[in-house]
Amino acid sequence: MKFVLTIGNTETAKIDGISAAGANPDLMVHTPSADAEILTYGEPVETPVVPVSPTGCPTPAVISRAVRECLEFETVVVDAGAASQTSAPSVExxxxxxxxxxxxxxVPEAEAKFESARAYGQALPDDEIVVAETIPGGTTTALGVLTALGERTDVSSSLPENPLELKxxxxxxxxxxSGLEPGDAAGDPLEAVAAAGDPVLTTxxxxxxxxxxxxxxVTLGGGTQMxxxxxxxxxYGVTESFSQFxxxxxxxxxxxxxQxxxxxxxxxxxxxxxxxAETDHPAMDAYVRGEAKxxxxxxxxxxxxxxxxxxxxAVRERVVAVYDRLLADVPEEHPAAEHAGTAAE
Amino acid sequence: MKFVLTIGNTETAKIDGISAAGANPDLMVHTPSADAEILTYGEPVETPVVPVSPTGCPTPAVISRAVRECLEFETVVVDAGAASQTSAPSVExxxxxxxxxxxxxxVPEAEAKFESARAYGQALPDDEIVVAETIPGGTTTALGVLTALGERTDVSSSLPENPLELKxxxxxxxxxxSGLEPGDAAGDPLEAVAAAGDPVLTTxxxxxxxxxxxxxxVTLGGGTQMxxxxxxxxxYGVTESFSQFxxxxxxxxxxxxxQxxxxxxxxxxxxxxxxxAETDHPAMDAYVRGEAKxxxxxxxxxxxxxxxxxxxxAVRERVVAVYDRLLADVPEEHPAAEHAGTAAE
Structure with a gap:
């Protein structure tokens, strides 16, 4: 089994109010690179930021890394088009x-990304893969793709109040x-993703x-982006069964x-x-309040x-350990710093 | 502990008689990419070649992968400048x-490679790393660097008869x-490597x-290239102790x-x-005969x-398993094919 994290960016995330995957739009561009490093190394290595939401909710990478430390599964990062270089080893x-x-x-070169990812997916020797994503603004592009394909369009949000009207x-x-009406791209996934998607979705x-x-x-690990x-x-015409976690x-x-x-x-x-809810800790409280998800x-x-x-x-205990390690070295001016104290208490 | 494989190519490998790190010069360019995939996945994934020497000795990646399967250590691939894209996740x-x-x-951009690798080495959160290399022609560039620095110059070879005069x-x-005499670059490692080295050495x-x-x-895992x-x-002026395996x-x-x-x-x-010598098998016989090393x-x-x-x-048993897996799917026209039969017997 291999856990494949697909990272990328879309300029869509810079639209005000679209995404909570970063403390502010300047930091948000680094979120996928930092997430890849946290999953791979247990902390950001060269990306100078711990991704937190504007309210201080730490990136879900903390949870995935914690599970990885408990289960010791292998991970691979696929760089679908990240705007900020990551020091996590990645397949480009x-x-x-x-x-x-x-x-x-x-999505420029949407077909090249799709075909390159397809060849890589074919070549992987694993019996089973779990595919994950990190891309700020990704629920909006998911909505774009679902709309273009003519599917249901109620996507989730990392924000507590889902800005669905804005999306x-x-x-x-x-x-x-792109000159499309809703449903016009049905049966043509590459048209849908090129017109209204993002690099991670095509990959x-x-x-x-x-x-x-x-x-x-294949198990897709994620929410409405998946x-x-x-x-x-x-x-695309694939009828084989696959799963979503x-x-x-x-x-x-x-x-x-x-559902x-x-x-x-x-x-x-x-x-x-x-x-x-069983554990009272800032690494987990925001999820209980309905953030990130x-x-x-x-x-x-x-x-x-x-x-x-x-x-x-045991997973929750490890989440606390990963969170404390991440926030131990956060400089005072970092948006996560006010939460670092809480974690250490 | 992390096992860091540094991959790259140098055109130097194309000089006739310099390297045995590939069946022929056309295939040799793929050796580092294939080695990275074998270490990471247990077999070449998208690089269409199993590296063997002209006499059929399989790449030492087989041995390193076998040990990795026994010990389950983590690996990272650092792409110092490979001429052929690898599907192994890598840090560029x-x-x-x-x-x-x-x-x-x-070595174009030798200093940029050095400083980028230095920053990455500083940032890695591990207590201990083992650094490895794969670059055809690398003992010749090692000789180049040692000569430019004024150090001893008897380097080893992947060939049974070391072509030291040619090197x-x-x-x-x-x-x-580069307008240098032997020893002229003493105290200036970046000059030495830029003039007569390769991307892997600087990295x-x-x-x-x-x-x-x-x-x-730090432990450097290798021979005279290390x-x-x-x-x-x-x-460079570093006096801290480190090791070589x-x-x-x-x-x-x-x-x-x-020594x-x-x-x-x-x-x-x-x-x-x-x-x-304890195990009679084509994955290991060539080493006993003095090839690859x-x-x-x-x-x-x-x-x-x-x-x-x-x-x-147990390591030797695993070497046989990795070798048989690698050669099971080798097409008949591949230079390793004649040895595939031996392995299956």
């Missing part, structure tokens, strides 16, 4: 980061810019198609259609509850933990 | 592959092209300097000065004997095995 897809979806082309407005502009879809073609079991990736795979926080989010989408797309959906394969990692003989209490 | 150093050392500049002629031309030196600066223990990297580190095949090579160089450079040298951190991996509670017999 061709082409740049994604544009603002309101431009005519949201719909952005997606409407995105489709206009996750390519990885999934390639892996399934070579007989590898629903959109799965929709791309189905619209997400968190109980996504499953409980009434603003999102993750209905899984049913529509014939995905076997599992939502895992890490019982964060998913990302960096958190639901995938928790699903693997639930399948293993590791207790969820 | 700036700049291209190396030129033929007989050109004026052997000396090439290095003599290399220094001429290994940078990694070592950076790691030592941040208090990480002697040359260590010389670069010492000529190599194979008994290098230690037994009377044409090489690995004298270790003494000169104040390196703690350990040579590990995998007792390949080292590479892809073979000596480093074997040293880790010797320090662990894993028996060397």
């Amino acid at each position: 897809m061709p082409g740049p980061a994604g544009n603002d979806v309101r431009e005519e082309v949201a 719909r407005d952005v997606v409407s502009e995105a489709l206009d810019a 996750v879809a390519g990885l999934t198609v390639g892996a399934l073609e070579s007989g590898t079991e 629903s959109a990736a799965a929709a791309l795979v189905r619209h 997400t968190t109980s926080f996504i499953a409980a989010d009434e603003s999102s259609d993750v 209905e989408l899984a049913a529509d797309l014939d995905l076997d959906l599992t939502a895992t509850d890490p019982e964060f 998913e990302g960096v394969g958190m639901g995938g990692a928790l699903g693997l933990a639930a399948e293993s003989d590791v207790e969820m209490a | 150093m700036p700049g291209p592959a190396g030129n033929d050392v007989r050109e004026e500049v052997a 000396r002629d090439v290095v003599s031309e290399a220094l001429d092209a 290994v030196a940078g990694l070592t300097v950076g790691a030592l600066e941040s208090g990480t223990e 002697s040359a990297a260590a010389a670069l580190v010492r000529h 190599t194979t008994s095949f290098i230690a037994a090579d009377e044409s090489s000065d690995v 004298e160089l270790a003494a000169d450079l104040d390196l703690d040298l350990t040579a590990t004997d995998p007792e390949f 080292e590479g892809v951190g073979m000596g480093g991996a074997l040293g880790l095995a010797a320090e662990s509670d894993v028996e060397m017999a």
Whole structure:
């Protein structure tokens, strides 16, 4: 089993109010690179930032890394188009980061990324992969893809109050810019992703198609972004079964259609509850309050933990350890610093 | 502990008779990428070649991978300048592959590679790293660097008969092209490596300097190429102690000065004997005959095995398993194919 984290950026994340995957838009560009380093090394290595939301919720990479430390699974980072270089070892897809979806082309070289990811997915010797993502603004591009394909469009959010109206407005502009009506790209996933998606969605879809073609079991670890990736795979014509692991926080989010989408797309959906309310700690409290919910394969990692003989209490203990390690060296001016004290108490 | 494999190419390898790190010069360019995939995945994934010497000796990546499967240590690939893209996740150093050392500049952007590797070495959170290399033609560039620095110059070879005279002629031309006499670059390692080295040497030196600066223990896993990297580190002015792990095949090579160089450079040298003569198998026979000897951190991996509670017999069993897996799918026209049958018998 290999845990494949796909990282990338889209300029869409810079639209005010779209994403909480970073303390502010300047730091947000580094979130995927930092997440990759946290998953790989247990802390950011050369990316000078610990991703936190504007309210201080630490990146879900903390949770995925904690599970990795408990289960010792192998990870690979696939760079679908990150705007900031990562020091995590990564497999490079061709082409740049994604544009603002309101431009005519949201994903330059979408087909090259898809085919490169597909070849890599075919070539991986593993029996099973879990595919994860980190891309700020990714639920908006997921909405874009689902809309272009004519699928259900209620996506989740890393923010406690889902700005769905804003996302719909952005997606409407995105489709206009590409001359598409909702549903026009049905059966043409590369058109949908190029017009209104992001580099991570096309890469996750390519990885999934390639892996399934070579007989590898695939689990998409994530929320409605993974629903959109799965929709791309189905619209490509793939009928093989594959699965989705997400968190109980996504499953409980009434603003999102993750369960209905899984049913529509014939995905076997599992939502895992890490019982964060059992532990009073700033690494976990924000999730209980409804923030973040998913990302960096958190639901995938928790699903693997639930399948293993590791207790969820042990995972939570490890989450605290990873969080404290991450925030121990945060400089005082860092947005996470005010929470560092809480962690040490 | 992390096992860091540094990969790269130099045009120097294309000089007839210099290297056995590939069946022929066209295939040799893929050797570092394939080695990285074998170490990471257990087999080449997208690089379409299993590296073998012209006589059929399989790449030492087989040995390092086998030890990794026994000990389960973590690996990272650092791409110092590979000419062929690898599908192994890797950390990219700036700049291209190396030129033929007989050109004026052997390593474009040598300082950028060194400083980037140094920053990465400083940032790695590990207590200990073992640094390995794969670059065809690397013993010639090692000779170039040792000569430019004024150190001992008897380097080893992957060929059974070491073409030392040819290497000396090439290095003599290399220094001429850069306007240097032997020893002229003493105290200026970046001049030495830029004039007569390769991308891997400057990167290994940078990694070592950076790691030592941040208090990480460093072991160089390799033969006289690692002697040359260590010389670069010492000529940079670093006095901290570090170690070298190599194979008994290098230690037994009377044409090489690995032991004298270790003494000169104040390196703690350990040579590990995998007792390949105990097992009659084509994956190991060539080493017993004096071919290959080292590479892809073979000596480093074997040293880790010797320090662990894993028996060397178990390592040899795993070598057979890795070799058989590698050669199971080799197409008939591949230079390794004639040996595939032997392995299956």
